[in-house]
Amino acid sequence: MAKLVLSLDGVVIKEVQLTKDKTTLGRRPYNDIVIDNLAVSGEHAFLQMVGSDVYIEDLNSTNGTYINGKAVKKQQLRQDDVIEVGKYKIRFLLDDFGDQDKTMILRPGQLPPMAAPARPAAPAPAAVGPASVRVLNGAAAGREVPLTKVVTTVGKPGVQVASITKRPNGYVLTHIEGGQRPTVNGAPMSVDAVPLKSGDVIELAGTQMQFLQAAA
16 A cells, blocks of 8 residues: 655645555646645646556646656656655655554654554464553653554654554564664664663654553
8 A cells, every 4th residue: 555645844734545546636626636836737747556556747747746856757656755746745655554543742744664464373462561652851741642553653754753553562663764763772773663662761853752561
């Protein structure tokens, strides 16, 4: 499953799942993705699904369509490609495991393709105890947010974004965006996904938060 995350000035505005063979983008209200801005043409571009591949094609728009800063006429999209239409940025994401819930703590962020596929032949895993995140510094210091959904995304888009995902055997912190990886107990993440244990202190985008988990 592929999706688009539309943002303006680093703030996520909407997310669109690509479920049709052809998805149109433009200023006119009949488009599948409507961007009401004069820098966007009435019929600006369209996305075409060909099997598991997704292509974007510019429809001779006035201001053009850009992929990662380069003007394109037609191009296949890759994971994390950024489409630029006027002042809007649209990040292309692949989610091989379907839709996931999300909970935002600081600011809207992006959802990662995180959850592991089920293994029908495996025995039922032990229950995972409830967990929460407590903010340790900044204006939200002392705030505790229960992790009641599958994926909790934290951070600041364009700076640092990470997620905490509930899996059958526990919780995992995953780096999504940013030149620097988040730290866990003062050490930068050495891999994209790190298992969490109760008491771990996470720091990203200048915010420190403590992961807390009760026994199952």
